[in-house]
Amino acid sequence: MDIELHFLGDGRFSLDCGDAHRALALWLEQGWFDGSFQQQLLRAYEVSQLPLQIRGVEFTAQIDQEEVLVFSNVEPIDEIIDGDEAYQLSMIDAYAGCGYEDFIHLIDYIKSSY
Numbered sequence: 344m345d346i347e348l349h350f351l352g353d354g355r356f357s358l359d360c361g362d363a364h365r366a367l368a369l370w371l372e373q374g375w376f377d378g379s380f381q382q383q384l385l386r387a388y389e390v391s392q393l394p395l396q397i398r399g400v401e402f403t404a405q406i407d408q409e410e411v412l413v414f415s416n417v418e419p420i421d422e423i424i425d426g427d428e429a430y431q432l433s434m435i436d437a438y439a440g441c442g443y444e445d446f447i448h449l450i451d452y453i454k455s456s457y
Contacts, residue, residue, distance in 0.1 A: 344445050348456055356456075360449070366413045366439035367446075370402035371453065384450060411446040413439045 347359040355376070358368040374380035380399065386392040387406050394407040404413045415437040441449075 344441060344449065346449060346452060348453065350456075356453070358453070364439045364441060366402050366415065366437065367404075367411070367441060367449075368439075370399045370404055370413050371449075373401060374399040375453070387450070388447065406446070407443065409443055411441050411443060 344360050344364060349357040349359070351357060356372065358372055360368050374397075380397065383395070383397045386395055387397075390408055394405065397404045397406070398416070401416055402413050403416055404411055
């Protein structure tokens with residue numbers, strides 16, 4: 344997984360892991376500075392605590408010893424745009440997955456950058 348971490352002026356960060364991992368990036372960006380979220384992330388390092396589910400603002404992560412699945416907290420819905428064109432929330436926006444070791448590497452990378 345290619346990772347680009349950009350720091351924003353207000354102390355937050357923007358994470359780019361590619362389109363296939365967009366939901367994972369958003370889940371981390373939105374929850375990173377929440378103390379409860381951080382405590383739950385620490386549990387992900389302990390294999391005895393897995394499987395683990397961490398609910399964020401818009402996304403939830405299911406973490407086990409093999410993989411991490413991040414999915415939207417809302418069902419994809421059709422939206423009407425420009426009166427007659429219907430668009431559905433794409434699976435790229437609603438779902439992401441990665442291996443457990445890649446996930447731990449990503450968390451370590453973000454931690455080491457602060």
